[in-house]
Amino acid sequence: MLVFLALCGGGLFATGFARSGYLTRQGWPVDQPVPFSHKHHVGDLGLDCRYCHADVERGRYAGLPASHVCMTCHSQLWTGAAILAPVRASFAQDKPLAWTRVSALPGYVYFDHHIHISRGVACVECHGRVDRMPLAWRAKPFQMRFCIGCHRDPAPRLRPPDQVTRMDWSAWDRDPANRGYGRRAMAAFHIQPAKLTDCDTCHR
Ligand code: HEC
Ligand code: HEC
Ligand code: HEC
């Protein structure tokens, strides 16, 4: 009996643990070589994601900015700041900064930004309100059920592709012409949820 209880308890603990933010790393700010703030640069200054993640529309990876992108402004702004010393050194030595990854998937999962962006799946769906993050963290669990949850029925979460980097877009409070947009986009792009949940869509 005692052994049985111990096993049950262990099982419950393991399940709770697997779903907690600890294992999925959801909601945990990550230490970086430079405390880069999306809240300042996106939320306050209004920079578009593509200014720094230039490959997101074209390729599998969004990419991280090279230091010369930061130096466009920081060769004039905060030029002596100690906090930016690693950026200046990286630029001078032409060596990329070693950013700590926030949202990496295991190698056996295939993912592609371009297809999502071109169909109108917004950054905020998978990365949350980046414009409110003083340090980046993982906003969604990135477990299989998260991906499949949308793949079963993407319609309500599609928007016009030119709006994907907007953090506050909503189909309801703007142009009434956007209502029902998702259903129309499903037809226009020939999106078939039945195929999107096949194992080999994501495990190739
Ligand atoms: C001024 C440049 C800049 C802009 C603009 C910018 N980012 Fe970033 N982003 C960075 C840098 C630098 C990092 C790496 C450091 C970090 O994780 O905070 C990063 C990291 C990220 C990460 C974590 C990637 C990972 O897996 O490690 C996500 C997600 C992200 N950005 C999304 C966005 C989105 C969405 C937008 C637009 C709403 C945006 N960024 C705008 C510079 C920028
Ligand atoms: C378009 C101009 C611009 C670009 C590009 C830019 N910054 Fe900034 N950055 C600013 C401004 C303006 C401030 C001052 C913000 C404030 O004090 O409110 C700032 C402040 C900072 C700070 C001080 C802390 C903070 O957030 O206030 C850090 C660190 C920083 N930037 C890092 C970076 C890095 C790393 C990059 C490249 C990935 C980058 N910046 C690209 C304009 C820029
Ligand atoms: C459908 C979900 C989804 C959408 C939409 C999405 N991302 Fe991502 N993003 C991911 C996943 C998953 C990863 C991790 C990929 C990996 O490890 O292979 C990632 C990684 C990143 C990274 C780290 C560098 C890289 O390319 O691996 C950045 C930066 C990023 N995303 C920015 C963006 C921006 C900007 C947008 C909107 C223009 C966006 N993402 C839209 C899911 C998404």
Ligand code: HEC
């Ligand atoms: C908010 C909705 C949404 C989320 C979340 C989402 N996807 Fe998608 N995904 C889509 C849509 C829409 C398409 C495009 C389907 C099409 O055009 O046929 C797509 C397409 C794909 C494709 C390409 C299939 C092909 O035909 O090449 C892959 C791979 C993929 N997603 C993997 C993932 C993974 C892995 C995750 C989780 C990390 C994820 N997706 C999360 C909506 C989403």
Ligand code: HEC
């Ligand atoms: C839309 C994308 C997507 C589809 C479709 C998908 N998977 Fe996954 N799968 C993932 C992601 C993302 C992970 C990584 C989970 C993690 O890191 O926690 C994963 C992880 C797994 C794992 C590792 C163990 C686990 O559960 O974490 C197995 C096994 C697996 N998938 C099997 C399947 C099978 C079988 C199918 C078809 C019925 C399938 N997957 C369909 C995205 C997908």
